[in-house]
Amino acid sequence: MSSVFHRGAGDLPEARRAEGAAIWDAHGKRYLDAAGGAIVVGIGHGDSDVVAAMQEQARRVAYAHGTQFTSEALEQYATELAPLLPMDEPRIYPVSGGSEAVETALKLARAFHLSRGEPSRHKVIARTGSYHGNTLGALDASGREPLRRPYAPWLGRALHVPAAYEYRCALPTHPDGCGERHAELLDRAIRDEGPETVACFIAEPVVGATLGAAVPPDDYWPAIQEVCRSHGVLLIADEVMTGFGRTGRWFGCEHWGVRPDILAAGKGASSGYWPLGLTVASGEVFESLEGTAFIHGFTFSHSPVGAAVGRAVLRKLRDGDLVQASHDKGERLLKELMAELADHPNVGDVRGMGLMIGIELVQDRDSKTPFPRAKRATERVVAAAKDAGLLLYPSTGCADGTDGDLVMLGPPFVITEDEMTEAVDKAAAALRTLTD
Ligand SMILES: Cc1ncc(COP(=O)(O)O)c(C=O)c1O
Structure with missing residues (x-):
């Protein structure tokens, strides 16, 4: 039994190694850190x-x-x-x-x-x-x-x-x-x-x-x-x-x-x-x-x-001209997420600036009605993404202090083109858990 007063709930994987936009756990599983932790890591992991x-x-x-x-x-x-x-x-x-x-x-x-x-x-x-x-x-x-x-x-x-x-x-x-x-x-x-x-x-x-x-x-x-x-x-x-x-x-x-x-x-x-x-x-x-x-x-x-x-x-x-990279990559990532999620019935809005991007999840797009909190929409999406090796940043309560689901992307500015494609694909797949 661990003596640590952990922050996260459930069994947390052990982070062993990190480089660029990726983190590996003790079992060798790779996670694309599309959240930069808590929108923290700009220059990338593992910089010697x-x-x-x-x-x-x-x-x-x-x-x-x-x-x-x-x-x-x-x-x-x-x-x-x-x-x-x-x-x-x-x-x-x-x-x-x-x-x-x-x-x-x-x-x-x-x-x-x-x-x-x-x-x-x-x-x-x-x-x-x-x-x-x-x-x-x-x-x-x-x-x-x-x-x-x-x-x-x-x-x-x-x-x-x-x-x-x-x-x-x-x-x-x-x-x-x-x-x-x-x-x-x-x-x-x-x-x-x-x-x-x-x-x-x-x-x-x-x-x-x-x-x-x-x-x-x-x-x-x-x-x-x-x-x-x-x-x-x-x-x-x-x-x-x-x-x-x-x-x-x-x-x-x-x-x-x-x-x-x-x-x-x-x-x-x-x-x-x-x-x-x-x-x-x-x-x-x-x-x-x-x-x-x-x-x-x-x-x-x-x-x-x-x-x-x-x-x-x-x-x-x-x-490394990384502030410009945040601008340029952010534009691309936002555009690709918008295109990929355009028809998703539970994606109300995709917004942001640079590599700071938010996706607001709703039960009904036309009325912008949020999911009831009990549905734990954010938690389900973030867990599905993590299973698939993609880290997203969660938030709840945006609509009225209780309901209102968000996931955010804030990857390191060194994220590669391939990794951005991976982030879009895996985020879209995780969001499909809302409609399954
Ligand atoms: C805008 C803003 N201000 C303050 C804080 C608090 O920072 P810290 O968690 O490092 O204490 C955060 C953390 O998420 C934040 O996003």
Whole structure:
């Protein structure tokens, strides 16, 4: 009997080896990792240059506390990353994952307002249908009902406005002017609360797991940014899933020219080689804190090894032109999935950007009626795919917080043409279990 408190249910295969877009288990079975884990692995598995960078840094200095030392690896990483960020004079605060990055971002927003003599600004506005992490601050910002439900008594401070979810948009004027309407809803929420009480608005540029790669209309982000600025509300871009090339640009914000005040990243920053998250403050936010202490910190933040890994991953993305590869391969994969699934009676929508793709499953296509949760549509599809050697990323609750089934694809950007064909064929076969 295992002494591990496993995350997954049932018997988990043992991962033995991984390379490129594939993982092999202890029995030699190969899985095409079309989910990149949890939409994490951008540069591909088994990269020996990243392993060498990690090893070299660990040999030199594995750990030095962030309040006592900086490191060459960290300084170099930040210098190379800064010009790629959609921010002015960014300052990078490395942590150990996406949830920590979001917690840090929320506290940073609060610290900014305190430093400027606006202590009444403490409220966080986020969106329904969002995910920002599983620690309590990040979970409170999240609008992912199945994850919130057990912990509801501990949550409830954050406010939520609707996310841009074009497939199920409830705005009366849909599809016209949805971005503007959403911005009006945010504007009204801020005014109702009192702008002098609102610290920040946090959102994912393209909604990740909760709504399955829901891409907002083009008028959404410019209007939202304008509303935030007009009320002195800091804009936090949660790029934990969209960052580091996942949507076909370095950061999702770039698609709409958004310049956030604070940015959170994780996942693709290290491509899974190290538990790395990043909180980034704009120059203005950083400077406001100078002379005052940012009361916050984690034992494992500012890790020299994490920085060495981040830097090696950045180089792989840049030298291999992998962000462009995510764009180009994503276009192809999306097109092929759309064509293959066009007549499937239970595929309501296929959407996404770059190599971040969501497939929404419905009981009835015309009415967009979701499967009842008890049918476990997502679980059945994901299990059938895994049996066939294809890893997909599951999510539920997108339609109403309980019902609503999604599977996502987010493969490494090094996925080959043959592997993309395999992913499409095996995904289509797994989806046939819904009609059998
Ligand atoms: C958009 C977004 N934010 C935050 C998180 C939390 O990141 P982590 O699981 O690394 O704590 C995730 C994870 O899926 C995410 O997709």
